Amino acid sequence: AQKITQTQPGMFVQEKEAVTLDCTYDTSDPSYGLFWYKQPSSGEMIFLIYQGSYDQQNATEGRYSLNFQKARKSANLVISASQLGDSAMYFCAGAHGGATNKLIFGTGTLLAVQP
Amino acid sequence: EAGVAQSPRYKIIEKRQSVAFWCNPISGHATLYWYQQILGQGPKLLIQFQNNGVVDDSQLPKDRFSAERLKGVDSTLKIQPAKLEDSAVYLCASSLNSGQYFGPGTRLTVL
Secondary structure, three states: OOEEEOOOOEEEEEOOOOEEEOOEEEOOOOOEEEEEEEEOOOOOOEEEEEEEOOOOOOOEEOOEEEEEEOOOOEEEEEEOOOOHHHOEEEEEEEEEOOOOOOOEEOOOEEEEEEO | OOOOEEEOOEEEEOOOOOEEEEEEOOOOOOEEEEEEEOOOOOOEEEEEEEOOEEEEOOOOOOOOEEEEOOOOOOEEEEEOOOOHHHOEEEEEEEEOOOOOEEOOOEEEEEO
16 A cells, blocks of 8 residues: 655745755555645645656756655655745645556645745 | 636535536546545545546445546536535546646535
């Protein structure tokens, strides 16, 4: 069975600082995809970044980067230069075999960016 | 490019009533998903379609939930009869090759 663990229920960060949101996954499947989503208070799930287990380099999308450490089974999200609009719930999710398979979500981390 | 559309955005019903949700995926996306997100939790997959065929419905409570995607585009999710514990946000998502893109969701309250 696969499981996604997010151990930080809530995080604070000062505006313009970088923040790391932790995520670990538990699966024996060598072909696995990790995703991060942002869910503001309005409720929509916004896709941020994707990392495949066979990708050689860590994924980056603008201010978001994924610190993927296969041996530790971790896929931490790094947000650089935090903005007030980054305040939201962040979910890590995993999928067996590829990006179109069902997502298993973690419990989320609530990020608050302080001015 | 238009995103995933869902309607209605909000619905309030009494227990034992029926309700239906509609989803229109991103154009060209063959895979469509329905997730249920209970307050304070991450979303949980209810059903996954590939075109008009069901790929995974292992967590769909089939005694009361049903879903269809007859022409491989739009999809409807129905609950009949609703229970109090069905109160949640129902999220539709679609995917082509990488990344699942979510709609705004339908917030269901069962009284």
